Amino acid sequence: MADTVIRTQHASHAHAAGPRPRPIFSRRNIIIYGVLIVLALYYLLPIYVMVVTSLKGMPEIRVGNIFAPPVEITFAPWVKAWSSVCTGLNCDGLSRGFLNSLKITVPSVFFSIAVASVNGYALSMWRFKGANVLFTILIIGAFIPYQVMIYPIVVLLREIGLYGELSGLVLVHTVFGMPILTLLFRNYFSSVPEELFKAARVDGAGFRTIYFKIMLPMALPIFVVAVILQTTAIWNDFLFGAIYTRPENYPMTVQLNNIVNSVTGVKEYNVNMAATLLSGIVPLSIYLISGKLFVRGIAAGAVKG
Amino acid sequence: MSQNGKPSGLFKNLSAKIAAIPMVLTALVVFVGCTVWTIVFSFTNSRLLPRADWVGLAQYERLWGTRRWLISIENLLIYGSLMLILSLVLGFLLAALIDQKIRFEDGFRTIFLYPYALSFIVTGLVWQWVLNPEFGIQNVVRSLGFGNFTFDPLYNPNLVLYGVLVAGLWHGSGLVMCLMLAGLRGIDEDVWKATKVDGIPTWKTYIFVVIPMMRPVFVTTLVLVTSGIIKLYDLIIAQTGGGPGLASEVPAKFVFDAMFVSQNLAQGFAASTMMLVAVTFIIIPWAYLEFGGKKNG
Numbered sequence: 001m002a003d004t005v006i007r008t009q010h011a012s013h014a015h016a017a018g019p020r021p022r023p024i025f026s027r028r029n030i031i032i033y034g035v036l037i038v039l040a041l042y043y044l045l046p047i048y049v050m051v052v053t054s055l056k057g058m059p060e061i062r063v064g065n066i067f068a069p070p071v072e073i074t075f076a077p078w079v080k081a082w083s084s085v086c087t088g089l090n091c092d093g094l095s096r097g098f099l100n101s102l103k104i105t106v107p108s109v110f111f112s113i114a115v116a117s118v119n120g121y122a123l124s125m126w127r128f129k130g131a132n133v134l135f136t137i138l139i140i141g142a143f144i145p146y147q148v149m150i151y152p153i154v155v156l157l158r159e160i161g162l163y164g165e166l167s168g169l170v171l172v173h174t175v176f177g178m179p180i181l182t183l184l185f186r187n188y189f190s191s192v193p194e195e196l197f198k199a200a201r202v203d204g205a206g207f208r209t210i211y212f213k214i215m216l217p218m219a220l221p222i223f224v225v226a227v228i229l230q231t232t233a234i235w236n237d238f239l240f241g242a243i244y245t246r247p248e249n250y251p252m253t254v255q256l257n258n259i260v261n262s263v264t265g266v267k268e269y270n271v272n273m274a275a276t277l278l279s280g281i282v283p284l285s286i287y288l289i290s291g292k293l294f295v296r297g298i299a300a301g302a303v304k305g
Numbered sequence: 306m307s308q309n310g311k312p313s314g315l316f317k318n319l320s321a322k323i324a325a326i327p328m329v330l331t332a333l334v335v336f337v338g339c340t341v342w343t344i345v346f347s348f349t350n351s352r353l354l355p356r357a358d359w360v361g362l363a364q365y366e367r368l369w370g371t372r373r374w375l376i377s378i379e380n381l382l383i384y385g386s387l388m389l390i391l392s393l394v395l396g397f398l399l400a401a402l403i404d405q406k407i408r409f410e411d412g413f414r415t416i417f418l419y420p421y422a423l424s425f426i427v428t429g430l431v432w433q434w435v436l437n438p439e440f441g442i443q444n445v446v447r448s449l450g451f452g453n454f455t456f457d458p459l460y461n462p463n464l465v466l467y468g469v470l471v472a473g474l475w476h477g478s479g480l481v482m483c484l485m486l487a488g489l490r491g492i493d494e495d496v497w498k499a500t501k502v503d504g505i506p507t508w509k510t511y512i513f514v515v516i517p518m519m520r521p522v523f524v525t526t527l528v529l530v531t532s533g534i535i536k537l538y539d540l541i542i543a544q545t546g547g548g549p550g551l552a553s554e555v556p557a558k559f560v561f562d563a564m565f566v567s568q569n570l571a572q573g574f575a576a577s578t579m580m581l582v583a584v585t586f587i588i589i590p591w592a593y594l595e596f597g598g599k600k601n602g
Contacts (some may be wrong), residue, residue, distance in 0.1 A: 134328060147580055148578065151355075236426075272434070
């Protein structure tokens with residue numbers, strides 16, 4: 001211990017040759033970490049306030065400070081938000097929306113990725129006539145404001161009898177997930193060496209064989225990325241859920257908004273925050289668990305396009 | 306295209322064509338068909354149900370004479386330009402800071418990006434609560450002894466857009482950071498070494514060397530953020546509901562309300578067609594830049 005102190009003192013006096021060691025508390029580091037920490041507070045504040053508020057009783061919220069930690073921790077708001085808070089005529093809490101969201105998200109993620117991965121594969125490897133035009137329409141379609149298409153889709157869904165049903169919403173999610181996912185898969189498959197594809201063709205492998213035997217196993221990481229992207233996107237959707245489902249089929253986001261922004265009754269802020277957290281838990285855990293894959297997905301999908 | 310030099314018949318690549326059917330249907334029926342349908346019916350007098358009762362441009366004349374629509378447009382322009390600039394600046398700043406070989410890089414990145422995983426509804430509701438004057442920041446500062454402190458952006462028509470902006474930035478800047486960081490990491494170490502040797506200060510390297518090299522990343526980010534801004538709807542619904550008064554109305558909400566609340570379908574069609582026109586003005590130059598000049602690559 002004493003030895004190191006002496007040595008560092010010695011080093012700071014003598015201007016030895018070689019690169020100067022960068023001290024931990026250099027001005028540069030203080031500025032960088034200072035700015036980062038201040039910005040981190042902006043990002044962390046809301047989730048902290050949410051957690052703290054959801055664990056307080058209403059009397060404590062009325063007299064206290066939203067940033068103060070709870071004096072008496074109570075889980076009653078969580079229980080109420082999950083199982084007994086009312087939206088319209090239904091008083092079975094957010095659990096209903098949770099189940100609906102699950103029933104919407106799982107098939108939507110599956111179908112949209114299944115379709116889009118085949119699309120991306122067909123577009124990048126097979127380049128049939130009209131492929132480029134089709135892909136261009138698809139990508140431009142991603143930029144058409146949803147508002148332009150929502151009503152005719154209502155008419156279409158009504159025609160095929162799926163308006164208001166969960167399956168209708170699944171179809172809508174599959175359709176609107178197609179551009180971005182197709183782009184993701186097309187970019188991935190375009191980076192696959194062409195020799196691989198040609199070799200498989202020479203060996204007599206067809207469209208399906210190449211997809212299932214070569215491309216699918218190779219593209220597993222990008223499938224994981226797609227699952228992460230789609231699950232969060234569909235779980236978080238509000239607009240389509242609000243338009244294409246009946247109240248008893250509302251996904252969690254729509255139900256949550258109806259609970260918190262309802263004008264009737266006394267506002268129970270702790271229940272509201274517990275409900276908000278509950279509907280954020282699924283995408284948040286996906287994000288925290290998937291970590292770098294989530295990041296890689298965003299970067300791969302956007303930068304290479 | 307070039308390696309398929311052989312003349313291609315109808316049955317060439319048949320399986321690929323069959324597999325592309327869902328894509329064809331989506332592109333033609335939904336993206337083209339539904340868009341055309343809406344444009345066509347914006348020239349009718351449809352109210353509760355779509356009817357082929359042609360009235361020419363009357364709906365558009367009425368739309369541009371509607372105060373609420375004009376306010377919506379103005380709000381979107383203010384919010385959009387601020388959001389675009391600030392999210393690019395904040396996103397780039399975050400990325401540049403994280404790129405300084407810092408400790409806890411993963412930790413910081415996780416913190417800056419997590420709001421992006423949450424829905425706009427959650428975002429709007431949380432910030433509605435934090436900005437609530439009765440309990441939120443205003444109340445906290447007042448209880449510290451500043452009795453006259455007022456901070457109620459969501460209840461002040463002049464400030465409400467900035468209240469939404471705080472939430473929008475919180476949600477979206479992490480994405481920009483991610484894209485920028487990928488761009489920064491894609492830049493060759495040699496560039497940095499060369500500018501170091503030449504004694505160019507770091508900030509100058511960023512502005513005159515690195516940022517111009519990141520042009521494709523900036524274009525992509527710009528397009529992504531802009532298309533997100535035009536879709537702005539959920540956040541407004543959750544955070545302000547368009548209020549106070551009409552102070553935070555946006556075009557997407559105007560369309561939704563005309564179609565599904567006030568049973569004024571054709572107004573909704575006309576308004577959404579205007580949104581499409583606005584988007585077209587953004588896409589065409591971008592598509593031209595991205596795809597038009599790509600013949601060699």
